[in-house]
Amino acid sequence: MSYKIGELIASGKTKLVYSLDNPSLVLLKFKDDVTALDGKKRDVIVGKGVLNAGISAKLFQLLKESNIDNHYVEMYDPTSLVVEKLEMIPVEVVCRNIATGSIVKRLPISEGTVFDPPIVEFFLKDDARGDPMITESHMTALKLASKSEVEKIVEMALKANEVLKSFLASKGLTLIDFKLEFGRRNGRIIIGDELDPDCMRIRDTSTGRILDKDLYRKGATLEEVKRAYEEVYRRIVEA
Numbered sequence: 001m002s003y004k005i006g007e008l009i010a011s012g013k014t015k016l017v018y019s020l021d022n023p024s025l026v027l028l029k030f031k032d033d034v035t036a037l038d039g040k041k042r043d044v045i046v047g048k049g050v051l052n053a054g055i056s057a058k059l060f061q062l063l064k065e066s067n068i069d070n071h072y073v074e075m076y077d078p079t080s081l082v083v084e085k086l087e088m089i090p091v092e093v094v095c096r097n098i099a100t101g102s103i104v105k106r107l108p109i110s111e112g113t114v115f116d117p118p119i120v121e122f123f124l125k126d127d128a129r130g131d132p133m134i135t136e137s138h139m140t141a142l143k144l145a146s147k148s149e150v151e152k153i154v155e156m157a158l159k160a161n162e163v164l165k166s167f168l169a170s171k172g173l174t175l176i177d178f179k180l181e182f183g184r185r186n187g188r189i190i191i192g193d194e195l196d197p198d199c200m201r202i203r204d205t206s207t208g209r210i211l212d213k214d215l216y217r218k219g220a221t222l223e224e225v226k227r228a229y230e231e232v233y234r235r236i237v238e239a
């Protein structure tokens, strides 16, 4: 399909959203920017946009094949995806299989604890407030989503986790945790945004090597971060 790119609708920390001549679709362009600490730390890794767009496209397709509704339509060019335009819910939905990161600082849980069943958490997207954790009651009280929508979100996050976890395992990768963003289209809850090493913690199963944005958070060089993303791309997109 060919599309005519229109105006810039939104510009976030790592992606740009453009209108398309089909009003039910938008173009999601992945930038080379990398950010952490709610945007306070930021750099550019040339080529990261291509890697994340390709990885996201592959993983969204995988979820589609398992009938998990998401916004992916097709790849437009190496850094951009055509996606369904969603009314985004400003909440980060985190699914955790193994404890690391903020949860081991917040709660008396030691690093590496396995969660079975996995944990689902919600964080309000509000950089000024440091993205506070919220509960299902806050989701409804703040009118972010209805009770049945929250139930649907949890169900979809857990289903996506199972599909992603087993796919990544088949590539020798361990899915520690990941973040999803959801939106609505015609009253339906749909997964939007991205699915790549910026929002997933992935380790090499045999060596434990970190292959995601944790490297950047921990102060690795930009070259090391890029090499890790390239490794994920090689294993899941090119394989």
Ligand SMILES: Nc1ncnc2c1ncn2[C@@H]1O[C@H](COP(=O)(O)OP(=O)(O)O)[C@@H](O)[C@H]1O
Binding pocket: 010, 011, 012, 013, 014, 015, 016, 017, 026, 028, 071, 083, 084, 085, 086, 087, 088, 181, 183, 192, 193, 194
């Ligand atoms: N399918 C979609 N339709 C409309 N907006 C979307 C869609 N998928 C993602 N977005 C939005 O694109 C914007 C840019 O993404 P990003 O750079 O990651 O922003 P942020 O800085 O908020 O993390 C975000 O506001 C995100 O919610």
Ligand SMILES: [Mg+2]
Binding pocket: 012, 013, 014
């Ligand atoms: Mg984002």
